Amino acid sequence: MKLIGLNRGEVKRLFKEGKVTIAVYGLGKMGLPLAAVFADHGANVIGVDISEKVVEMVNRGENHVKEEPGLSELVKKNVGAGRLRATTDGVWAAKQADVMVILVPTLTDERGNLKLDPVYDVAKKIAKGLEKGDIVITEATMPPGTTESLIPILEEGGLKLGDFGLAHAPERTMTGTAIRDITGQYPKIVGASDEKTLEAVIGIYETINKKGVISMSSIKAAEAVKVFEGVYRDVNIALANELALWCEEHGLDALEVFKAANTQPYCHLHMPGAGVGGHCIPLYPWFVINLAKKTNPRLVKTAREINDSMPHHVVELTIKGLNEAGRPLKGSNILVLGLTFRGGVKEFMKSPAIPIIRELKEWGAKVHAYDPLCTKEDAERFGAEWKEDFKDVDALVIVTDHREFKNLKLDEIAKKVRTKVIIDGRNVLDAKKAEELGFVYLRVGKV
Template sequence: MNMLNIDPEQVKRLFDSGALKIAIFGMGKMGLPLAAVFADRGAKVIGVDIDKNRVDMINAGENPVPEEPGLADLISKNVDAGRLRATTDGVQAAKDADVMIILVPTMIDDHGNVNLNPVYDVAEKIAKGLERGNIVITEATMPPGTTESLVPILEKSGLKLGEFGLAHAPERTMTGTAIRDITGQYPKIVGASDESTLNAVSAIYEVINKKGVIRMSSIKAAEAVKVFEGVYRDVNIALANELALFCEEQNLDALEVFKAANTQPYCHIHMPGAGVGGHCIPVYPWFVMNLSKRHTRLIRTARELNDEMPEHMVELTLKALNENGLSAKNANILVLGLTFRGDVYEFRKSPSIPYIERIKEWSENVYVYDPVCSEKDAERYGVKWKEDFRDVDIIVIMNDAKEFKELNLDDLAKSMRNKIIVDGRGIVDKERAKSLGFVYMGVGRK
């Protein structure tokens, strides 16, 4: 179907009639919810993934991303209705689709170099099935300029840009709220190769997003939006962390000061913490640093500071033990949180990993608990699994899982051998803990 020069009302009718065919490459935590939402609105959606087990689960109406609220019902409903299916055959999916969306992971190595091979591999497959009038959209977050670098690959189809459309519409979602985010938490950002493609892609997303679309002047501008969002958060978290470290030196409570400062509308100091993890915030600054011809001093310093926070958590742990006459070597240390964010099963760049590696140099008895993990996960990172607080000398809170926010301090006081809390997420009621005899330390907390 020729999607170029199509008007918004035609797009809506294509959804309503089930005539629009969309192939989404990447059935991960972002791609699968997007596929389910498009299918639920009426499109025929083909989900493409290299993981055959994942593909088989989807085709059976099962949800391989159980932590995403509402997703299981959408998958089951739309697979049963014939609007959603999955495959490992990307070439055939491209041949069958009118619109192809690339939403595969973009990773960096230890030196900040981005690996775009998954994106290029998908583009090669799409080129073998691309037809005149089709539209290719990248949603994966990438360095500005990447989407347009796919043009020579896509033109292996024998078509020239203009005979097919190209756009970037960055995903603006978080694990745990993906469906909410896709359907209207934020406007969709869209940049395209030409006006007709921009009109068509905008109309497509307006069907599923009640907040509408922000139309950008170019594909590169759309790419920069998502990258800058991540850089903003990283830099501001680093500022919060640096101010929190200052508060520790000055015997101030950072959260008290930040809360008061943020009542001024031009001040928005973020939450300090044990470190920054995940696929996004620690990664996107490198897209700017590696592309810029200038020395990106502020961004680079912020990245370094945030990477140092797990080490500061080690320092707080040792300080808390030493000040209470305990030896780190013999203390039972329970780390609460193994994943990078509470209630999300993802370990990429989790601050808990470097913290555990370092604290094991001091202690022979390091344990971990995370409500979304298992003993096997603990073994993978070389620590013991512990689901209770008996004989624990110190708990170190590394992520903000709901269960940790609801810790019963009375029960903790009765169970622990020594009552010490190091709070890396600012989630424990400090005054309540102290009233029960706990020694409390936290990032920026006196």
């Protein structure tokens, strides 16, 4: 059922009655949850992915994104009900669908320059199946202006913008909470090519999101919202890190000061730490930097420099801690706790553990690693030896805030290590207890 020209109430009714077919391109960590949620609210959903294995699993009712709570049940339920299926044929899916959602990975280099080939490839396939009245929505986060750059590709099938609608509705989700985020943690942001398309897209997302929709004046404005969210986080984490370094220099406990300052409602100092990782926060600032022509985003650039420097600072703290304990870094056994960039999520993109391991080895340390979500092969991939115990360890370096690390039994660890040094890069341990047990305990913002 074509939706352009219908009001949002009519769209919601047709959606719930199963008369709307949506093709979701990309069945990864964000795409599969979105497809399952669409199906669970009544839509006929076709998931599209280049991986035959992923497609086969979905069609069997199996979920390949294991770390997403509730997704396995949602996939099984809606495949069984006939509302969710998958294919590798993107052209066929476009021919069947009324709405096409692009949520494929956008690849980047170290400076945030996007390699948009996956997005362009999907647009080419959609163009071959596009019909009058269809709507194409991008959800992948991209530099402002990118969605509209797809118009010439989408028009290659013979239709012109206006015959079909175009919109951007950025995903505002995190791995591990995607279903919660999609269905009502935050309002959905939407920008569209015209008012009729906007009205229909609002109806789509109001159907699945309890928090509703915030409509933007343009597609580009909607793209900027998601990018700015990431830039805000990066800049404010950098501020916290810089103030934490200042506190170290002046003998203060940054967390004590931050906690007190944050009782004032206009102060929101973030948590300092070992570094910023993931696919989002370290990369979105580069979209702003790289698109700047007349302006010079000095603050954004400086924030990136500060946050990228924090893994090196953790190595500096490791040297300091060992020296206080009477040992050099060279030849010491260092156990890095955490390989992933964030607690509870097995993802390594720009994880601070990677440069920390590399630099520790350059100093001549014997580097070991442990992560409850990872394997021996993961550790070896980043140049560390796998180690699940604390025997003969000279320094523990906590890089990831896994729940397991917050509950370390320090009294037992104290009996096993060779040298009592802890570098807490995520502020997860009880400093007082560590010090009572004789550990040299250092963390970002307190030395």
